[in-house]
Amino acid sequence: MNKIELKPVGKIILNENTPDRNPRFEHYLIPYYQRGYRWSEEHVSALLEDIHNFMLTDEKKYCLQPIVVVPATDENGLNVWEVIDGQQRLITMHIIFNYLNRPKYSILFEKRGKSTQFLENLSPETFNDGNPDFHFMSQAYGTVKDWFDDKTKNDVGYIDEFNSTLTKKVEIIWYQIEELKQLIDLDEIESRKIDIFNRLNIGKIPLTDAELIRALLLSKIKHGLSDREAILRQAEISNEWHRIEMELRQEDFWYFLHNKALEETSSTIEFIFKLIANNNHKKYSTYLWFEKQVKSESPEDEKKNAIKLWNLTKENFGKLKYWFENNELYHHLGFILALDDSPTKTIRNMIENSNCSKSKFKAWALEEVKTNILDVDLVEINYNNNTKGLKKIFLLHNIVTSAVTQKLQKNRFPFNLYKKIEKDGGWSIEHIHAQQSKEMKEQNSIRKWLEDTYDVIKDIKKIDVEVGDQSEKTTSISINEDYKDRISNLLFQERIDEEEFNQLRNDLIQTFDSESVHILDNLALLSKYHNSSLNNAIFPVKRKKILELEKEGSYIPITTKNIFLKYYTSSDLQPYYWSKVDKENYYKDIEEKLEPYLTKLAVDNE
Structure with a gap:
């Protein structure tokens, strides 16, 4: 199964498993089917500024986007990492370490040996526009040099501090694809690599929090199991995952819970992960929360933590599904959620208050509806003084009318249709x-x-x-x-x-x-x-x-x-x-x- 973990940048340069070489650093292979290095000055400056701004905070860790690799071997039988995604970041950091004159990993370009040599020897004296790789690498080095010249003109210790931060405190999401080891046919292996690359790069579709969490949980849960037991356990979780994903993808279920358009959602189960994580909205922050909860010195404890989180995911999904299928809760909770532009916090509050008997929770939901219309007086309300209150009244009147009609016609209030119009122009x-x-x-x-x-x-x-x-x-x-x-x-x-x-x-x-x-x-x-x-x-x-x-x-x-x-x-x-x-x-x-x-x-x- 695929492996996923957080690695300090220093550990992708040198770690306890790095093969003995001279010099002894990690090697990364950029396969032939990838285009060359193309980061602009803006991309390079943005990475440098992000690390600089992190240095000025009290935060302990800063996370870069994932690097996706496949283990391979070179002509000497030593390990190299074939890079499926993350080439641009790896090359940019290589150029940074080059300028700083600090230890760095090696980058090899398959079938583009000139690019390998040019990057290895890159300096202002070797700048060249002979081909696109040379041009963008030269431009990136110049951007790095100018940026550090500005930062170091009044701070002799800046480079040491920057390098220490980048190698020890900046982490990268390391996504290691292991599933190809099960394949024997070389053509099939190559085809699968290209398929993965295309999915991640054609149309700029990055790994999602959900995909990263899935790899994390599956890689930890298999600990201590035989190969057959691990395959069966992972298949069981994958089936449960697929069922949750597909059920949440039903339009009437999704819009009951959420205002975000379904077509804008790459993974619906990620919504449940965000409910559990209760963290900020930064990219990959949900995965990072799960990774922190799973992490332990003991692999057995990591397995227990992963199982606990997966069971909590299923438990929360079960609650959401029960609310959706129970007509009283569907209409009462649906009314509350329809008034909320960002329902995640509200649903989290609902989950916390649902840890009681079903009758008590239904009574709580009724009181929440009452609370939401406390500002409404049917006699006094009018178009000039409270249009927001009028919308509440008319929405609730429609919901209750639908609920009464539903008993005869099995036709509930269509939150999916209501929210689509709310999103597309409004009411x-x-x-x-x-x-x-x-x-x-x-x-x-x-x-x-x-x-x-x-x-x-x-x-x-x-x-x-x-x-x-x-x-x-x-x-x-x-x-x-x-x-x-x-x-x-x-x-x-x-x-x-x-x-x-x-x-x-x-x-x-x-x-x-x-x-x-x-x-x-x-x-x-x-x-x-x-x-x-x-x-x-x-x-x-x-x-x-x-x-x-x-x-x-x-x-x-x-x-x-x-x-x-x-x-x-x-x-x-x-x-x-x-x-x-x-x-x-x-x-x-x-x-x-x-x-x-x-x-x-x-x-x-x-």
Whole structure:
């Protein structure tokens, strides 16, 4: 199985297993299928600055990115390391040690002997642009020289301090591929090496924390086992790993937990590792935490530590899966996580609080939902004073409505669809009735508004509206031909008269809409993209577009769809008007469904 460990840079120059040579240093082979050295001045300076900045901190260790090697032998039967990934860093550090005149490893270029000799003898006197390798090596040496000239002009001890830091405190992730030892066919071995190289380099796909952790755990768990037992144990863990990875990769499961797009995630199991590690977001910090937890003087203790971490990984996955499959926890925890831009810390808190009976944890989740809407008053909240609170209310109303519907239709709230829209433009608060907004002036928008409106009202003969403030009394208003004629006349104009249009628009809004205000019963949740296309439209136009969008496959929240289907008022069947009765019943439904969450928080008597 592949080996993985942290090595101080000094140990990749000389260590207890370095073969006897003259001089006795490690040798690294750059295979023929890799392109040559190509680091720019910016890359070289960045590495030097990183090490310099580390010297100025109190941190004990600094970690470079992985070097991936395969053990091989030279013509004398002595060990050399074939470099699959990390050539650029190895060569740059070689150039640094060269300039500092300190011990260094040797680098050999397969089938490019001139590059081997040029790098070994590199100095300002040998700078050369004869080929790309020579050019970039010369440029890197010049960058190193200029950088150290600046740092040492007032500090005679700087070079010694830098070299000591680089060789003793700077570590590298050493990834040693051992799996090729099982192969006999030389062509297959070579093909596998190239496959590994391509995966790591084509498209710039680096080793992930998850891949490094996998190699770490598998390499430690096999201690003390026979070859057959080790293969079986590693196969068992690999199968468990694959199952967790694939289950988390299910879209509805992933988005229940996370806001990050699934396609941006190279490894889903890495999310669980980050939950366990509870560390910073620096590259490879999760692997480094696991490596620290596993490390021990005793191989047997390292094995126990690795098994313990793998069992903890499976335990945490089991909890996440139970939350996902339990409808009550799915909706309550899903609501909390949907409000959080960075849910890792929140899920970690959930895991800590789940170490109790299932009933107690469900009660805790309910209280957390209540806590998240403490700032909401259904009576006082409105569009002008708390749009963030409105989004919470409408999200929870949709979740609870979906949960109730789910009992009959087995259809839960789609956090995956909700979060995709949140990521791609976001959600907004839609006015069910059009606002008396500022006048429209853009000709294309005016023409589109007229076309959409005419398409809807051309077949409407009348609408039933309330009389005064009496919601139980209605009267029929005929939609006479005057409106249709006015729209037609405007559409025939080459440039539509803005004043005439805005007067017509206001007349139509007053006819089709009751009093338009910014309170709860006239608001709903809709994606910003769809909201912009519905802006200023009268109710029947919005209704038509909402239904068309849903038929086309767009996600429309269930309560928003219910509004335009006139779901909340069974006795009021006319579809063209959002009446006072509709408003009252819509508000009542919000109030009833959210009542369990707006009650006083439970007092913890334990």
